[in-house]
Amino acid sequence: MGLIDRRMGIFLAGLFVLTVAIPYGNLAMSGQPVPSYVVSLLGKYLCYALLAVALDLVWGYCGILSLGHGAFFALGGYAMGMHLMREIGDRGVYANPDLPDFMVFLNYEALPWYWHGFDMFWFACIMVLAVPGLLAFVFGWFAFRSRVTGVYLSIITQAMTYALMLAFFRNEMGFGGNNGLTDFKDVLGFDLQSDVTRAWLFGLSGLALAAGLLIAKAITDSKLGKVLIAVRDAESRTRFLGYRVEEYKLFVFVVSAMMAGVAGALYVPQVGIINPGEFSPANSIEIVIWVALGGRGTLVGAALGAILVAGAKTLLTGWLPEVWLFALGALFVLVTIFLPKGVLGLIEGRQKGQSASRERAAARADGVDLEVRPEELRGEEVKS
Amino acid sequence: MSIQLALDGVSRSFDGFKAINELSLTVEKGELRAVIGPNGAGKTTMMDIITGKTRPDTGSVMWNQTIDLTEQDEAGAARLGIGRKFQKPTVFETQSVEDNIALSLAGERSVWASLFHRRSPAEATRITEILELVRLEDQRSDQAGDLSHGQKQWLEIGMLLAQDPELLLVDEPAAGMTDAETMRTADLLRDIAGKHTVIVVEHDMEFVRALDCRVTVLHQGHVLAEGSLDHVSANPEVVEVYLGR
Ligand SMILES: Nc1ncnc2c1ncn2[C@@H]1O[C@H](COP(=O)(O)OP(=O)(O)OP(=O)(O)O)[C@@H](O)[C@H]1O
Numbered sequence: 365m366g367l368i369d370r371r372m373g374i375f376l377a378g379l380f381v382l383t384v385a386i387p388y389g390n391l392a393m394s395g396q397p398v399p400s401y402v403v404s405l406l407g408k409y410l411c412y413a414l415l416a417v418a419l420d421l422v423w424g425y426c427g428i429l430s431l432g433h434g435a436f437f438a439l440g441g442y443a444m445g446m447h448l449m450r451e452i453g454d455r456g457v458y459a460n461p462d463l464p465d466f467m468v469f470l471n472y473e474a475l476p477w478y479w480h481g482f483d484m485f486w487f488a489c490i491m492v493l494a495v496p497g498l499l500a501f502v503f504g505w506f507a508f509r510s511r512v513t514g515v516y517l518s519i520i521t522q523a524m525t526y527a528l529m530l531a532f533f534r535n536e537m538g539f540g541g542n543n544g545l546t547d548f549k550d551v552l553g554f555d556l557q558s559d560v561t562r563a564w565l566f567g568l569s570g571l572a573l574a575a576g577l578l579i580a581k582a583i584t585d586s587k588l589g590k591v592l593i594a595v596r597d598a599e600s601r602t603r604f605l606g607y608r609v610e611e612y613k614l615f616v617f618v619v620s621a622m623m624a625g626v627a628g629a630l631y632v633p634q635v636g637i638i639n640p641g642e643f644s645p646a647n648s649i650e651i652v653i654w655v656a657l658g659g660r661g662t663l664v665g666a667a668l669g670a671i672l673v674a675g676a677k678t679l680l681t682g683w684l685p686e687v688w689l690f691a692l693g694a695l696f697v698l699v700t701i702f703l704p705k706g707v708l709g710l711i712e713g714r715q716k717g718q719s720a721s722r723e724r725a726a727a728r729a730d731g732v733d734l735e736v737r738p739e740e741l742r743g744e745e746v747k748s
Numbered sequence: 749m750s751i752q753l754a755l756d757g758v759s760r761s762f763d764g765f766k767a768i769n770e771l772s773l774t775v776e777k778g779e780l781r782a783v784i785g786p787n788g789a790g791k792t793t794m795m796d797i798i799t800g801k802t803r804p805d806t807g808s809v810m811w812n813q814t815i816d817l818t819e820q821d822e823a824g825a826a827r828l829g830i831g832r833k834f835q836k837p838t839v840f841e842t843q844s845v846e847d848n849i850a851l852s853l854a855g856e857r858s859v860w861a862s863l864f865h866r867r868s869p870a871e872a873t874r875i876t877e878i879l880e881l882v883r884l885e886d887q888r889s890d891q892a893g894d895l896s897h898g899q900k901q902w903l904e905i906g907m908l909l910a911q912d913p914e915l916l917l918v919d920e921p922a923a924g925m926t927d928a929e930t931m932r933t934a935d936l937l938r939d940i941a942g943k944h945t946v947i948v949v950e951h952d953m954e955f956v957r958a959l960d961c962r963v964t965v966l967h968q969g970h971v972l973a974e975g976s977l978d979h980v981s982a983n984p985e986v987v988e989v990y991l992g993r
């Protein structure tokens with residue numbers, strides 16, 4: 365067994381080569397074969413990959429189809445963005461040492477209480493974990509205890525991110541309204557525009573992805589991981605064995621939300637902006653597509669799916685922007701029908717020379733399950 | 749002998765239909781009890797009530813004369829020492845036979861305990877013992893979903909034994925088994941009784957006879973008769989609603 369099986373080993377080795385080669389090609393080689401924008405672009409993909417791993421942990425292993433994971437990503441991003449805003453200091457357009465430009469513009473007298481502490485990097489780092497973690501805890505505590513499952517749970521996670529989007533769009537919330545937070549200058553004193561800083565951020569994203577994968581693997585390999593799969597496949601049966609299903613769901617949901625928060629925090633300095641659009645329901649649905657496409661319940665597949673789809677999106681939106689959404693939809697439909705184990709299943713199935721039909725039969729057992737079971741509909745059995 | 753389980757005046761209706769109606773039933777510690785009755789008599793619903801899945805509208809279900817089970821949820825009842833085998837065999841299909849047993853094995857159920865769990869030699873031995881007992885040692889690494897219906901029944905019995913519960917509720921264990929296997933199940937349950945309390949629901953009269961224990965006949969959510977199999981078989985009402993068909 366071991367934490368690093370063949371699949372994980374190959375992926376991590378590839379990731380390592382990438383995180384060394386890309387900065388090298390950008391900084392150290394003559395003629396700069398890797399342009400700077402590519403470094404940030406790939407860094408962004410790695411953040412998406414971490415986000416996909418976070419979703420796979422709850423969806424692939426515990427059957428919680430969250431359609432709101434973009435919210436945890438965005439909250440982590442906002443926490444980091446708030447620090448970057450404070451770090452601008454008096455170098456903003458209005459040269460106010462305490463208030464970010466948008467607050468001066470909106471006639472704020474003083475910094476809102478919830479902005480305090482974000483001038484300190486360590487505090488922002490804690491918030492990157494704590495804010496998504498706390499939201500996931502409160503949300504999950506109510507949802508899982510009242511035994512909301514399946515489609516209903518998916519819908520309320522979607523509603524959660526939608527509500528947050530509307531809230532963050534409001535100027536009165538104090539997060540920069542629809543412009544969000546932007547015009548960052550530096551982080552820990554390093555210029556965010558410099559190639560070296562960007563290379564570091566890229567490397568850190570690679571490291572975070574590797575760490576996220578290993579943490580998720582350790583969780584899913586443990587007995588707890590087996591309980592999660594048991595919950596995914598036969599929730600009620602798991603309860604009769606004495607497991608408090610809601611506690612297990614809550615644990616994995618909170619861990620996943622924190623992981624998504626870290627992904628968001630690394631994403632923001634690389635793209636240079638965070639705005640309420642990150643909360644949009646469509647974003648969260650895209651994460652699900654990454655995971656389904658890469659291979660649900662495989663962790664590595666989820667990361668791969670995110671990178672592939674994000675890459676395809678960059679290429680396609682460059683050539684034919686109108687086509688992208690249709691292409692994404694078509695891709696999703698085709699993958700669910702023909703590749704129920706995702707791209708990873710395709711690659712590994714090839715290697716093992718297994719017949720496609722057998723693969724498909726095995727996949728059906730743990731495939732995408734949006735069915736509503738009758739027992740979930742019997743309201744009277746639901747306890748709070 | 750002390751009382752393990754006592755249902756007193758339990759009723760439960762679904763959309764006006766009384767699935768359980770003023771049901772009172774006492775089972776002693778270490779007793780083996782068979783529950784029979786026509787389809788829809790409320791046998792499974794009775795188990796749902798004992799295991800915290802369904803809450804009764806009225807009545808009490810006392811555990812060891814001290815704890816009211818109607819206030820427990822499923823995990824709570826399981827942690828008190830109530831294990832259950834379902835009418836429709838329910839195993840964890842995408843996990844190995846061995847892992848199905850490992851998940852059921854008695855022990856701490858908290859999140860932290862599971863996260864840091866290491867299988868002890870004693871647990872490994874116990875898993876092997878159980879797999880041998882239910883004759884699934886050759887299927888140890890197979891996916892549970894690939895087992896036949898009868899094998900799934902055995903696996904679920906194995907899971908039940910792994911839990912080492914004080915009370916075993918066994919709903920139609922013989923369905924899908926061969927005659928020889930049915931008799932083996934009966935032997936197994938007779939062996940377990942004494943150390944554990946066992947309540948078995950079954951339609952197979954050969955099987956019930958082999959259990960050689962006190963029989964409760966349920967009809968329309970109510971106890972119609974109770975006593976030895978011969979005693980209840982002689983009851984004209986029982987013959988009319990159930991045995992005579
Ligand atoms: N959750 C529920 N919602 C609605 N009706 C239910 C529910 N549970 C049980 N019933 C009804 O209660 C009655 C008793 O069902 P139960 O399953 O307990 O019967 P049984 O004695 O186990 O029958 P069988 O021998 O067929 O297994 C049935 O009419 C069933 O439809």
Ligand SMILES: [Mg+2]
Pocket residue numbers: 791792793835919
């Ligand atoms: Mg039944």
